[in-house]
Amino acid sequence: MVDRVIATPATLELIDVLRAKYGPRLFFHQSGGCCDNSAANCYIEGELTIGPGDVKLGEIGGLPFYMSASQFEYWQHTQLIIDVIDGHGGGTLSLEGPEGKAFLTRSRVFTDAELAQLRAS
Numbered sequence: 001m002v003d004r005v006i007a008t009p010a011t012l013e014l015i016d017v018l019r020a021k022y023g024p025r026l027f028f029h030q031s032g033g034c035c036d037n038s039a040a041n042c043y044i045e046g047e048l049t050i051g052p053g054d055v056k057l058g059e060i061g062g063l064p065f066y067m068s069a070s071q072f073e074y075w076q077h078t079q080l081i082i083d084v085i086d087g088h089g090g091g092t093l094s095l096e097g098p099e100g101k102a103f104l105t106r107s108r109v110f111t112d113a114e115l116a117q118l119r120a121s
Contacts (some may be wrong), residue, residue: 001121002114005080007060011103014084015061018042018095026095028060030067030080030105040065040082040103041094077115078107 007015018026025045041048042063054066060082067075083104088097096103110118 002110002117003079004057004118005060005065005082008081008083010084011082012061014096014099014101014103015042015063017099019061022095026063028063028065028082028103029054030057030065030071030075039094040080040105042096042103043093044095075107078109079114081106081108 015026022044026042027045027050028040028042029048029050030040050066053069055069055072057065057067057072057080059065065080065082083106084096084101085104086100087102088100094103
């Protein structure tokens with residue numbers, strides 16, 4: 001099966017750090033606005049409302065990963081690869097900021113075969 005979102009080993013390590021610090025009830029939302037820097041942000045449940053306008057792409061590190069439906073229209077042909085860089089993500093509200101890290105979204109275009117598999121599932 002093809003995953004719409006995957007995480008690098010560095011991301012999985014940082015998720016473990018955040019889970020130890022903030023507890024297990026965390027989730028990701030790939031933002032699409034200017035003030036949250038259009039990045040994958042990690043939140044504690046209740047800090048951001050997930051609603052019918054959001055699409056669950058999958059899970060990384062056991063945490064659900066969502067994106068707004070309007071953003072999904074642009075990204076649906078790509079696999080999101082969530083990575084980590086040193087530094088701050090430009091004022092991000094995401095939980096990793098105090099760790100001196102920032103989540104970074106990379107992507108790759110799905111092959112025709114992968115897209116067919118996704119559509120069939």
